[in-house]
Amino acid sequence: MSRKFSALLLCIFLVIATCISFYRLKDMTIETSVLSLLPQSTDNKGQREIEAEFIQRLNSQVIFAIGGTGGADSASPLHSNKKSDKTSDEASLKKQAIVSEKSNPSDNTRLHEAADRFIEELNRIPSLKNITAKISDEDKLQSAAFVYKYKTAFLSADLKKELEADNYSLKLLSKLYSGFSGVSSAEIQNDLLLVGRALAADFSKDNSLKIENGHLVAYDDKGDEWILVFAVLNADSLSTEVASQFTTQTDNLIDRIEKEYPDISIIKKGAVFYSDYAASTSQREITILGSVTTVGIFCLIFFVFRSFVPVFLTISSILCGIISALFFTTLIYDEINLIIIGMCLSVIGIVCDYTIYFTTLRIGASESAADTIRKLTKPLSFAVITDLCAYLIILLSPVKAVSQMAFFCMCTISFACLFVIIVEPFFLEHLKRTKLPFESFFKGYLTFIRQPKLRISIISVLCFISLSALFNLKTNDDPMSFQSMPKALKTQEMSINRLINTSENLKYLMLSAKDDETLLENNEKIRELLAIAQHDGKLKRFLSVKINSEKSQLETCLFLNDRKDKIENELKTRGLEIKAEDYRCETLSAEDYFASRAGELYRNLYYRGDDYSSLMVVLEDVSDEKAIQDLAALVDGCTYVDHRGKLTAIFKMYREIFFRVILGFMLCILVVSTIRAGFIKALAGTFFSALSIGTALFVLLLSGFELNLFSELGLIVLLGIGINYNIFMSNSKLEVTSIIAIFTALATTLMTIGILIFSSVDAIKCFAICLVTGIICAFILSAYMPKNKITNDKV
Numbered sequence: 001m002s003r004k005f006s007a008l009l010l011c012i013f014l015v016i017a018t019c020i021s022f023y024r025l026k027d028m029t030i031e032t033s034v035l036s037l038l039p040q041s042t043d044n045k046g047q048r049e050i051e052a053e054f055i056q057r058l059n060s061q062v063i064f065a066i067g068g069t070g071g072a073d074s075a076s077p078l079h080s081n082k083k084s085d086k087t088s089d090e091a092s093l094k095k096q097a098i099v100s101e102k103s104n105p106s107d108n109t110r111l112h113e114a115a116d117r118f119i120e121e122l123n124r125i126p127s128l129k130n131i132t133a134k135i136s137d138e139d140k141l142q143s144a145a146f147v148y149k150y151k152t153a154f155l156s157a158d159l160k161k162e163l164e165a166d167n168y169s170l171k172l173l174s175k176l177y178s179g180f181s182g183v184s185s186a187e188i189q190n191d192l193l194l195v196g197r198a199l200a201a202d203f204s205k206d207n208s209l210k211i212e213n214g215h216l217v218a219y220d221d222k223g224d225e226w227i228l229v230f231a232v233l234n235a236d237s238l239s240t241e242v243a244s245q246f247t248t249q250t251d252n253l254i255d256r257i258e259k260e261y262p263d264i265s266i267i268k269k270g271a272v273f274y275s276d277y278a279a280s281t282s283q284r285e286i287t288i289l290g291s292v293t294t295v296g297i298f299c300l301i302f303f304v305f306r307s308f309v310p311v312f313l314t315i316s317s318i319l320c321g322i323i324s325a326l327f328f329t330t331l332i333y334d335e336i337n338l339i340i341i342g343m344c345l346s347v348i349g350i351v352c353d354y355t356i357y358f359t360t361l362r363i364g365a366s367e368s369a370a371d372t373i374r375k376l377t378k379p380l381s382f383a384v385i386t387d388l389c390a391y392l393i394i395l396l397s398p399v400k401a402v403s404q405m406a407f408f409c410m411c412t413i414s415f416a417c418l419f420v421i422i423v424e425p426f427f428l429e430h431l432k433r434t435k436l437p438f439e440s441f442f443k444g445y446l447t448f449i450r451q452p453k454l455r456i457s458i459i460s461v462l463c464f465i466s467l468s469a470l471f472n473l474k475t476n477d478d479p480m481s482f483q484s485m486p487k488a489l490k491t492q493e494m495s496i497n498r499l500i501n502t503s504e505n506l507k508y509l510m511l512s513a514k515d516d517e518t519l520l521e522n523n524e525k526i527r528e529l530l531a532i533a534q535h536d537g538k539l540k541r542f543l544s545v546k547i548n549s550e551k552s553q554l555e556t557c558l559f560l561n562d563r564k565d566k567i568e569n570e571l572k573t574r575g576l577e578i579k580a581e582d583y584r585c586e587t588l589s590a591e592d593y594f595a596s597r598a599g600e601l602y603r604n605l606y607y608r609g610d611d612y613s614s615l616m617v618v619l620e621d622v623s624d625e626k627a628i629q630d631l632a633a634l635v636d637g638c639t640y641v642d643h644r645g646k647l648t649a650i651f652k653m654y655r656e657i658f659f660r661v662i663l664g665f666m667l668c669i670l671v672v673s674t675i676r677a678g679f680i681k682a683l684a685g686t687f688f689s690a691l692s693i694g695t696a697l698f699v700l701l702l703s704g705f706e707l708n709l710f711s712e713l714g715l716i717v718l719l720g721i722g723i724n725y726n727i728f729m730s731n732s733k734l735e736v737t738s739i740i741a742i743f744t745a746l747a748t749t750l751m752t753i754g755i756l757i758f759s760s761v762d763a764i765k766c767f768a769i770c771l772v773t774g775i776i777c778a779f780i781l782s783a784y785m786p787k788n789k790i791t792n793d794k795v
Contacts, residue, residue, distance in 0.1 A: 003370065007423045014320060017327035024330035050512060050607060050614045051641060057604045060233040062128070062270035065218075065496050066115045067226035068263055108225060112213050114261040115227040121253050122229065127246040132230040132600070134214045143598045147203070148196045152556040153547050153588040157528060159198050160556075163563055168193075169570040176576070192564050192580035203546075209500065218499040226499055232604075233272060240279045247276040267492040277486055281760055296751040304437060304744050310359040313424050314352050320423075321351050321416030325408045333404055347409045348752075350387060350720040351416035353745040354380060357728055358420055360741035362428045363436055369425035377421055379731040383724045384417045386672045390665035390719070394657075402657055442739045449783045459691070459784070462777065466694020469701055476706035477652040480644060482763040502620065503540065508641040509617040509632055516590040519613045520549035522635050526617060529631045538628065540621035545602045550587040557585035616641075651709050658712040665719045666690065677730065681786045685726045688781040692722050696774035703769055710763040714770030721749065721771075722778035730785040739783070746779050 119133045147154060162168065175183055175194065183194070209228065210217045216228045233246070254266045302308060329336060357380070361372050391413075394406035448454070497504055509526060513519035523545055530542045548556065560583040571578055590613070593599040594606050607614040622628055625642070632638040666686055673682030693715055700711055725742050729735075749771070756768035 003422065003425070007426060010320075010418060010422055014323055017323050021323065021326045021330050025336075050510060050609070050612070053607050054508070054510070054604075054614075054616050054641075055643060057232075059271040059275075061604070062231045062233060062272060063268065063496050063500075064118070064122075064229040064231075065226045065267050065269075065499055066111065066118060066229070067220075067224055067265055067267075068111055110261060111225060111227065111264060112215060114257055114264040115215055115229075117260070118253065118257050118266065119229060121257075122231065122250075125246065125249050125253075127234055127242060127249075128231045129234055130232040133216065133228075135211050135216065136214055139597055140211065143596075144200075146596055146598045147199055148191075150553075150586065150588040150593075151191075151195045151199055152553045152560065152583065152585065153593070154199050154202075155195065155548070155556050155560075156202060156546070157531070159195075159202060160559065162198070163193055163195075163560075169567050169574070172567065173571070173574065173576070188578060188580060190581050191583075192567060192578065193560060195560065195583075220499060228496075228499065233270075240275070243272050243276045244280065247273055267495055268489075269493045269496040273489055274485070277489065278761075300744070300747055300751065304740075305359055305363065305431075307431060309427055309431065310355060313359070313420075313427055314355040317355050317416045317419045317424070318348055318352055320419040321347075321412035321414075324415035325411035328411050329404065329408050332407070333400075336404070347412050347717065347720070350717065350724065351413055352748065353721065353724050354417055354420040355424060356745045356748065357724075357741045358424060359428060359431070360436070360737060360744060361734070362431050363737075369429040369431075373421055373425045379727050380417060380421070382672065382676050382731075383727045384413055386668055386723050386727075387413050387720050389668035389672060390661070390716075393664035393668070394661050402654070436737065436740050439736050439740070442743065443736050446735060446739060446783055449780065455784060458780065462691045462695055462781075465698040466691055469694050469698035472701060473697060474701075474706045475652075475655065476708050477648045477655060478644075479647045479651055482708070482710070482761070482766075505621050507619040507622045507625070507628070507645075508643075509619065509628075510639050510641050511615040511617065511635070512612050512637040512639075513614075514612055516608075516613045517549055517551070519615055519637075520545075520547060520590060521551065522637055523615055523617075524548060524552060525635050526631070526638055529634065530617070530619075533624075533627060533631060538622070538624040539619050540623075542620065543605075543618040545605055545615055545617075547588065547590065547593045547599070550589070553587045554585055557583055655707070655709045655712055658709065658716060662693070662712065662715055662719065665716065669719070669723055676727075677786075681730070684784075684786055685723070685730070688726065688778070688784070689719055689722050691781060692718060692774045692778040695777040696770040699773040700766065700769050705762065705766050705769070708763070708766060711766040711770045714767040715774065718771050718774035718778065721745075721775050722782075725775075725778050725782040726785050729782040730787055742779060742782060746775055749775055 115133075119131070122128065122133075123131060165171075172192075172194065176188070187194070187196075210219075212225070216230075218226050218228055220226065250268065254268070257266060258264060302311075358373060358376055361376060362369060388410055391406040391410045395403050395410070449458075493504070509530075511519055511522050511526065513522060527544050530539070530544070533539055534541060564580060564583065568578055568580065590606065591608070594603050605616045605618070619628065625640070625645075629640045632640045666689055669689055670682050670686040673685050676682075677685075696715060696718060697707065697711075700707070705711065724745070728742060729738050753768055754772040756764050757772060759765050759768070
């Protein structure tokens with residue numbers, strides 16, 4: 001009666017927990033960013049919001065380049081991710097470099113015609129906004145007039161030095177008397193120092209783009225013309241579904257244009273294309289691998305137990321653990337990180353084994369289900385306690401996300417075990433008793449594997465390869481190395497980078513202030529410091545907003561008028577008497593500048609929040625990061641942003657934490673096993689766990705990978721599963737039944753996780769390699785576990 005009452009209470013709890021969890025989730029903050037995994041003390045909330053905003057803007061940018069292919073033979077379109085890898089790679093090689101063949105100059109008419117057609121169709125795609133493709137004469141005139149009107153807002157320190165030079169009056173005279181300079185009397189009258197001309201030259205000196213027939217044009221190394229189209233995705237277009245739709249639309253559009261114009265090629269660049277490739281590849285793999293896994297598990301379970309009840313119970317125990325963990329996690333924590341929860345789901349490999357052990361022992365047993373579970377409770381409890389002690393160490397971590405993961409895993413393991421002990425005996429009471437398959441085979445296996453010479457040989461070999469792995473162990477925390485980059489997309493990105501003269505190795509400085517004026521003042525300071533750093537070779541170049549603060553604009557205006565008067569006097573001594581108009585001190589605000597056509601190029605570098613203003617400075621090919629970080633520290637509100645470096649730091653931090661977790665887990669195995677079976681037997685179990693880890697690392701290195709966060713996560717799950725194998729093998733007097741149960745658990749794990757070895761995602765593959773090779777080794781070594789003292793009521 002008490003067991004039925006306990007089972008009823010557990011079922012009622014699960015229903016209530018499910019309802020409360022979903023209710024709590026509606027009001028909770030659900031984080032999906034990897035950056036949110038950082039310790040909260042290092043980044044304030046405002047800074048994280050600003051950085052997230054700028055990262056979203058960078059990921060929303062899309063660039064297309066339209067150019068001639070140099071003939072029909074090389075005109076095969078480069079469709080990135082909708083074709084097979086072989087087709088994509090062949091296309092990539094055909095158009096690998098945009099510098100390959102020089103197109104016929106007479107084809108430029110068709111090029112511009114194809115570009116107009118492409119831009120027209122592109123404007124019909126609802127996912128895009130702010131398409132910059134054509135610059136009209138009116139736009140050019142407005143931009144020039146705007147810069148000329150607010151010339152004091154854009155005068156750089158270098159231009160000031162040039163104007164202050166003693167020989168500037170001579171330079172001015174040479175331009176006045178040159179027949180090719182085109183300086184008019186009206187220009188001299190209104191801009192004696194020719195500041196407008198100097199600004200035009202300054203704006204264009206680092207710009208590789210030209211305007212021809214209204215199009216933005218760049219030229220490759222062979223002189224071939226390419227028309228560039230810049231666009232920005234809507235915020236909701238960054239979702240997986242809409243990104244896939246957008247990629248399909250652009251691929252179809254490129255295909256149509258290239259068919260209409262066989263001598264035209266269109267290439268593309270944008271984070272959305274990589275995201276769609278990764279999403280579509282993962283979806284395809286999950287569909288194929290998941291289908292194979294599901295069918296395989298059902299067939300295996302049915303073959304071993306001749307019933308689908310164990311499948312239902314395995315799934316139910318897992319759901320019981322996850323629902324309970326979610327319930328308590330939502331009660332204790334104010335926010336949930338989906339990335340961490342995703343890592344927690346790897347604990348499923350541990351908890352699903354409990355049902356398999358119980359079900360296997362029920363087959364062929366003559367006693368009641370209650371008697372069977374009573375015999376199983378003690379070894380099951382020891383296995384669970386060992387896992388809980390290990391995760392308790394993780395729970396004490398000062399990093400909130402790590403402690404959340406540990407708490408979730410502890411709840412999942414505990415309640416999955418309770419479900420097996422309390423509920424499952426009712427379902428398995430009348431399970432058909434039959435002889436387990438391959439009993440004679442596994443009996444022969446145990447006899448063979450336990451031969452003294454073979455035992456010594458296997459353990460010696462495993463010791464050797466484990467030590468070899470330990471001494472040759474290397475780590476890798478770079479998240480980019482875990483991603484699969486399709487050659488076609490990578491080739492197109494590199495081609496566009498060469499066209500616009502930029503690098504893929506970009507870093508950023510983020511400036512923040514309470515108002516625009518302070519922000520622009522700080523921007524001026526960092527520009528001067530970066531100019532010195534660039535001269536010293538600490539970075540290749542940088543892109544920053546050119547507008548000066550209003551205070552500097554007024555000072556510049558006074559400087560220009562003072563300098564104008566002096567130049568007038570110098571020209572007068574040389575026989576040229578000019579009385580020019582004074583420069584007007586009309587200031588330009590940041591908001592007006594970024595709203596103008598002239599400020600369009602820098603608009604994505606500016607962000608205005610409720611309580612602060614922010615600017616981003618783009619750094620290219622930084623060779624001395626420490627020096628740049630020191631420069632940033634000299635300016636208030638300035639921080640160095642290396643998105644890839646920050647992700648690498650996060651991966652490194654968690655890899656180091658998980659390494660300590662692995663050591664703590666093994667210590668728990670030793671302590672709990674000592675209490676349960678004595679020190680000698682505990683030492684043997686811990687030693688076998690270490691051999692399993694060493695073997696997994698050896699195979700990982702042999703596969704060409706290095707130790708990373710995902711492989712360590714596989715090692716943690718390996719320890720949890722391996723200790724189950726050892727405990728159930730050492731506590732059983734029914735060795736053949738136990739080895740069949742362990743083998744069934746091993747087979748289900750191999751089908752669910754082992755098949756992930758065939759994944760194209762390196763992170764998933766590393767996790768699977770470590771877990772699969774480790775649990776196979778743990779299965780073999782479990783046969784060597786010393787036996788505990790077994791009484792008649794033990795399993």
